[in-house]
Structure formats: C-alpha cells, structure tokens
Amino acid sequence: MNRFREKALIGVSWACGIILSGIFFFLVAYLARQGxxxxxxxxxFGETPPxxxxxxxxxxxxxxxxxxxxxxxxxxxxIVLAVPLGVATGIYMAxxxxxxxxxxxxxxxxxxxxxxxxxxxxxGFALAIFLHKHFSNRIQPCLLISALALAFLxxxxxxxxxxxxxxxxxxxxxxxxxxxxxxxxxxxxxxxIPQSLSGMLSGLILAIGRCAEDTAVIMLTGVVVxxxxxxxxxxxxxxxxxxxxxxxxxYAGPEELLRGYGASLILLLLCTTLFFAAFLIKKRLTxxxxxxx
Amino acid sequence: xxxxxxxxxxxxxxxSAVVSASVTVLILGFMLxxxxxxxRGGGLFSLLTQHWEPGKGLYGxxxxxxxxxxxxxxxxxxxxxxxxxxxxxxxxxxxxxxxRLLRRIVQLMTGVPTVVYGFVGIxxxxxxxxxxxQTGSGMCLLTGALMLSxxxxxxxxxxxxxxxERVPRSHLAAAEALGADRAQTLLYVxxxxxxxxxxxxxxxxxxxxxxxxxxxxxxxxxxxxVPGSVLDxxxxxxxxxxxxxxxxxxxxxFRSIFACGLILYLFITVIxxxxxxxxxxxxxxxx
Numbered sequence: 001m002n003r004f005r006e007k008a009l010i011g012v013s014w015a016c017g018i019i020l021s022g023i024f025f026f027l028v029a030y031l032a033r034q035g036x037x038x039x040x041x042x043x044x045f046g047e048t049p050p051x052x053x054x055x056x057x058x059x060x061x062x063x064x065x066x067x068x069x070x071x072x073x074x075x076x077x078x079i080v081l082a083v084p085l086g087v088a089t090g091i092y093m094a095x096x097x098x099x100x101x102x103x104x105x106x107x108x109x110x111x112x113x114x115x116x117x118x119x120x121x122x123x124g125f126a127l128a129i130f131l132h133k134h135f136s137n138r139i140q141p142c143l144l145i146s147a148l149a150l151a152f153l154x155x156x157x158x159x160x161x162x163x164x165x166x167x168x169x170x171x172x173x174x175x176x177x178x179x180x181x182x183x184x185x186x187x188x189x190x191x192x193i194p195q196s197l198s199g200m201l202s203g204l205i206l207a208i209g210r211c212a213e214d215t216a217v218i219m220l221t222g223v224v225v226x227x228x229x230x231x232x233x234x235x236x237x238x239x240x241x242x243x244x245x246x247x248x249x250x251y252a253g254p255e256e257l258l259r260g261y262g263a264s265l266i267l268l269l270l271c272t273t274l275f276f277a278a279f280l281i282k283k284r285l286t287x288x289x290x291x292x293x
Numbered sequence: 294x295x296x297x298x299x300x301x302x303x304x305x306x307x308x309s310a311v312v313s314a315s316v317t318v319l320i321l322g323f324m325l326x327x328x329x330x331x332x333r334g335g336g337l338f339s340l341l342t343q344h345w346e347p348g349k350g351l352y353g354x355x356x357x358x359x360x361x362x363x364x365x366x367x368x369x370x371x372x373x374x375x376x377x378x379x380x381x382x383x384x385x386x387x388x389x390x391x392x393r394l395l396r397r398i399v400q401l402m403t404g405v406p407t408v409v410y411g412f413v414g415i416x417x418x419x420x421x422x423x424x425x426x427q428t429g430s431g432m433c434l435l436t437g438a439l440m441l442s443x444x445x446x447x448x449x450x451x452x453x454x455x456x457x458e459r460v461p462r463s464h465l466a467a468a469e470a471l472g473a474d475r476a477q478t479l480l481y482v483x484x485x486x487x488x489x490x491x492x493x494x495x496x497x498x499x500x501x502x503x504x505x506x507x508x509x510x511x512x513x514x515x516x517x518x519v520p521g522s523v524l525d526x527x528x529x530x531x532x533x534x535x536x537x538x539x540x541x542x543x544x545x546x547f548r549s550i551f552a553c554g555l556i557l558y559l560f561i562t563v564i565x566x567x568x569x570x571x572x573x574x575x576x577x578x579x580x
Contacts, residue, residue, distance in 0.1 A: 005480060006474075006476040006477055006480055007476075009381060009476055009479065009480050010385065010476055012378050012381075013378045013379070013381040013382035014382060015378065016374070016375050016377075016378025016379045016381075016382065017378065017379050017382040017383075017391070017395050019375060020375060020379050020395070020398070020399070020402075020446060021394075021395065021398050023443055024398050024401070024402055024405075027405070027409075027410075027413055030413060030417065031409070031413065084309075085309050085312060085313055086313070088305065088306050088309030088310070089309045089310045089312075089313040089314075091306055092303075092306035092307055092309060092310040093310065095306075096303055096306055097310070105310060105314055107565070107566070107569065108314045108317045108318075109313070109314070109317070110565045110568075110569060111317055111561065111562050111565050112313075112316060112317040112320075113565075114504075114561040114562075114564060114565045115317075115320060115504075115558065116503075116504030116505070116506065116531060116557055116561065117504075117506065118504070118506040118531045118534050118535060118554075118557075119320065119324075119504075119534075119554050119557055119558060120320070121534075121535075122324075122534055122550065122551070122554050123319070123320045123323055123324075126323045126327060126551070127323070129542060152316050152320075155313055155316065159313060183299055184299055184302075185299055185302040188302070209404060212406075213406035213407065213408070215406075215407065215408045215506075215507050216506040216507060216531070219535060220534075220535065241406060241408045244408045244409065244412050245408050245411070245412075245511070247412075248411065248412045248416075248511060249415075249511070260412065264408075264409045264413070267406050267408070267409060268405060268406065268409050271404045271405065273404075275403055275404025276397075276400060276401055276404060279400045
C-alpha cells in the first residue's frame with residue numbers, strides 16, 4: 001500500500017537512534033578525553049600524602065578526598081535512614097493494607113515520588129530553620145539534615161520496589177507455608193522476603209545512585225565548597241556533585257577546571273554503573289523509579 | 294488465630310507506612326505555612342501576575358512561571374520526536390543487535406547525573422550556541438531546553454517502549470498472519486494501540502522537565518525576566534528556589550520561594566493524578 005510511510009519510519013528511527021547514541025558517546029568521550037588524564041592519586045589527595053589523609057591526620061586542600069568522603073557518608077547515612085522505613089512501608093502496602101488504605105497510600109507515594117528534588121531540599125532547609133528556632137540553636141543545615149532530606153527523596157523508590165517485588169510472588173509460593181501452619185509473620189520473614197530480595201536490592205542500588213548524584217537537595221541543606229572531611233553530623237560537609245556544580249561556574253584556573261572534569265568522570269562512572277546494575281537485576285521494577293522528576 | 298507477635302509486626306509496619314505517608318503531607322504543610330503570609334488577602338493573584346523587582350517591593354513570580362512552562366515545553370518538543378524514533382528503532386529490532394544496543398545505551402543514560410549534563414553543557418553547548426547565534430553569553434532558554442531534552446529522552450523512550458511491549462500478542466499475531474512485516478506492524482498496529490502509553494510517557498517527561506533544577510540553573514542564564522525569545526536568559530521556578538538565599542527569613546523575598554515550591558508541588562500532584570488515571574483505567578473508572 002503505502003510503502004513510503006514504512007520506509008520513512010525505518011529511516012527516521014535509525015536517524016533518532018544514531019543521534020541519541022551519538023550524544024551519549026560524545027558526552028562520555030568528551031569527559032574521558034578531558035578527565036582521564038587527571039584521574040590519579042593527586043586528583044584525590046592533592047599534595048597531601050595519601051596515608052596521612054586516609055588516617056585523617058592531615059587535611060586535603062587541593063584534592064577531591066573530602067568531597068568523596070562527604071558523598072560516601074551522605075549516601076550511607078541516607079540509606080540507613082531510608083531503608084528500614086521504606087522496606088517496612090513496602091511490606092505493609094503489599095501484605096497488610098486493605099484495598100481503600102492501599103489506594104490512598106499509593107496515591108500519596110506516587111506524589112512523593114514525583115516531588116522535584118529541589119522541593120525536598122527546600123523542605124530540609126525549612127525543617128532546619130524550624131528545629132533551630134524551636135528546639136536547639138545548634139541545628140543548622142548540616143550533614144544530618146541533608147541525609148534526612150535525601151532519605152525522603154529515595155523513600156518512594158524503596159517502598160515501590162519492595163512492594164512490587166512482594167506483590168510479584170506467585171500465589172502458590174505465598175500459600176505453601178501458611179498451609180503448613182506458619183503464622184503470617186513467619187511466612188513473611190521466612191518465605192516472602194527471601195523470595196523478593198533481588199527486587200529490594202535493585203531498589204537499594206537505585207537509591208544509592210540517586211543519593212550520590214543529587215545536587216539540588218544538598219545545595220539547600222548544608223553542603224559547602226570547603227569544609228574538609230566532616231567531623232560532626234551537625235556540621236557542614238563537601239560532596240562530589242556540588243563540587244562539580246561549583247567548579248562549572250567559579251573555577252579559578254585551568255588546574256581547578258581539570259579537577260572538575262575528573263570529578264565529573266568519577267561521578268558519571270559511579271552512577272551509570274549503579275543504574276545499569278539495577279536494570280540488570282530487575283528491569284521492570286526499575287521503570288518505577290523513572291517516575292521521579 | 295492471631296498471636297501477640299503477629300499483631301505487633303502489623304502495628305510496626307502500619308506505623309512505618311503512616312510515617313512515610315506523612316512525609317508527603319509534611320512537605321506540603323511546610324510550603325503552605327511558609328508561603329501563607331504572601332497568599333493572604335488576594336496576594337495569590339498579585340504573586341502570579343506581578344514581576345520580580347524586590348527593589349520596588351514587587352515579588353511576583355510571573356516571569357518564572359512563563360520560563361518554566363517555556364523551557365519544559367520546548368524541551369519536550371525537541372525530545373518527543375527523538376524519543377519516539379528511538380523507541381520505534383528498539384521496537385523494530387527488538388532482540389537483534391541494533392535494538393538491544395540502543396536499549397542498553399538508554400538505560401545507561403538514565404544514570405547520568407544531572408550535574409554532569411550541566412557541566413558538559415556549560416563547556417560544550419554554551420560556546421556552541423554563542424558562536425552560532427552570535428548573541429549574548431550563550432546561556433539562554435534554548436541551551437537549557439536542548440540539554441533538558443537529552444535529560445528527559447531516556448525516560449520517555451523506556452516508557453514508550455514499555456507500552457509497545459504491552460500490546461497484546463494476539464494483535465501482533467493477527468498482523469503477522471495478514472503478512473505484515475515488522476515496520477508495517479509497528480506503524481499500523483503497535484503505535485495506534487500504544488497511544489495511551491505514549492501520552493503517559495509525555496506527561497511524565499513534562500513533569501520531569503519542569504521539576505529539574507540543575508540544567509536550567511546552570512545553562513539558562515537565570516535573569517528574572519519574561520523571555521522575549523528562546524535566545525534570552527531566563528530563570529525557572531526551580532532555579533529561583535536554588536538561588537534566593539535571603540538573610541531575613543521573614544522577608545517576602547524569602548517567602549516567595551515557598552510560593553514557587555507550592556506551585557511546583559500542586560503541579561506535580563496534578564500530573565501524578567493524571568498519569569494514574571491514564572495508566573490505570575480500571576481504577577480511574579471508580580468514583
């Protein structure tokens with residue numbers, strides 16, 4: 001019939017595929033060309049001897065070490081805060097919630113998943129002001145507030161992946177232990193949760209990736225350009241993504257700019273690896289995470 | 294037969310769920326309380342229509358609204374054909390190398406940090422736009438929209454492609470029985486059947502574009518004005534929130550960022566409800 005439309009479809013599809021892949025490969029190649037040369041111990045530790053820096057005996061001034069430590073602590077803290085709450089909520093949604101409660105909570109968590117990260121950051125900032133005014137004037141935007149805000153940011157990922165992994169378990173598996181006389185919690189902890197671990201794992205990996213890359217939340221909740229390795233939960237800290245943002249507008253010379261390229265390359269490799277791993281573990285669950293703006 | 298352990302487990306889980314849900318409400322509550330003084334007594338109207346001139350006591354966010362709408366729409370306009378084309382390529386060569394390769398690339402792209410897009414945008418795209426149009430600094434609405442389109446394309450592609458895969462096998466088998474090749478099946482069977490999924494992908498991508506901070510903050514120039522053309526510098530709602538750091542927490546300038554937050558929050562809620570209605574027709578039909 002209309003062979004032209006089919007030929008056009010194939011041609012246009014190829015063109016789009018090539019354009020998009022081209023953009024991606026350009027991005028990676030550009031950063032690799034600019035940044036690969038600077039990735040070495042000097043990029044991380046500057047002029048400080050690595051061992052001294054690692055043992056926190058000397059502060060690193062011209063390296064990425066404090067920012068990397070900051071990001072690492074931030075990720076760990078947020079995950080520790082978000083995972084128990086998220087997993088418990090996911091289990092409740094999948095196994096205990098009645099139809100009407102489930103409908104309502106599903107909507108609430110969908111909205112939470114959609115809230116832009118800058119709003120979560122603004123919330124963290126407002127929370128810090130609120131706590132400062134009403135509880136203790138030691139509280140200000142800090143590592144703990146950032147971690148709390150990031151935990152809220154990734155909470156819906158963990159809830160969703162846990163819930164979906166549990167709901168995906170076939171009915172026979174679900175009933176076997178119950179038929180043998182197990183109680184509901186026994187069934188949950190010995191059958192259902194072990195069965196859905198890989199789904200939960202993909203949610204965890206995505207959450208780590210989001211915590212590591214997010215800039216909007218932390219720039220409102222306490223990240224600074226120069227703080228050294230964080231010494232207190234209530235103090236300021238450095239982080240890789242904010243360092244990249246800062247360098248892009250305020251770099252003082254070619255050497256600092258090169259460090260920016262190095263930091264970008266490191267963050268790019270870290271986050272693409274994490275997201276890709278999540279996709280490999282559970283493809284379908286990962287789509288859920290893409291709801292987030 | 295419910296043991297004591299059983300109800301304790303359920304209670305702990307219920308409390309967790311309520312705490313998680315209250316986070317959503319708490320965020321809305323904070324925005325409302327902080328923005329309230331500005332909204333009282335017809336303040337909402339002047340907020341939405343006035344210009345931003347703190348020197349003259351004007352704290353309207355009208356220019357920001359226009360910029361956010363403009364940059365997101367332009368980004369979507371650029372990304373939509375690209376994404377549909379890519380999804381079609383994956384659909385055409387599903388299991389064969391070109392399709393699989395592209396899908397892997399798209400999955401990798403979802404993991405690229407936004408700040409890295411912004412960083413590369415500043416050092417590659419901004420000079421390019423400046424040279425090409427020979428005007429301004431190169432940081433403008435168009436630069437932001439171009440980079441936004443790269444950011445939202447992977448989300449759209451994966452959703453489009455997912456909705457292609459949901460087309461019932463019987464439809465595909467019928468097309469095959471009629472002698473249709475892959476391109477014909479895609480064009481006349483899959484694409485029409487996946488219309489709703491495509492719409493959902495577009496709405497989600499629009500929400501994502503409007504909610505993104507770093508790209509517009511780094512690339513769009515951040516001048517508070519109603520952009521007259523795509524080559525004008527402009528500031529989005531999200532960038533405004535990131536930029537206003539007032540020393541006085543009671544000032545209308547500071548409160549205005551919570552009004553921006555409130556608008557974004559409501560916008561995202563509308564998008565979420567819309568997507569749920571479209572993506573789950575059976576639950577949407579309930580009263």
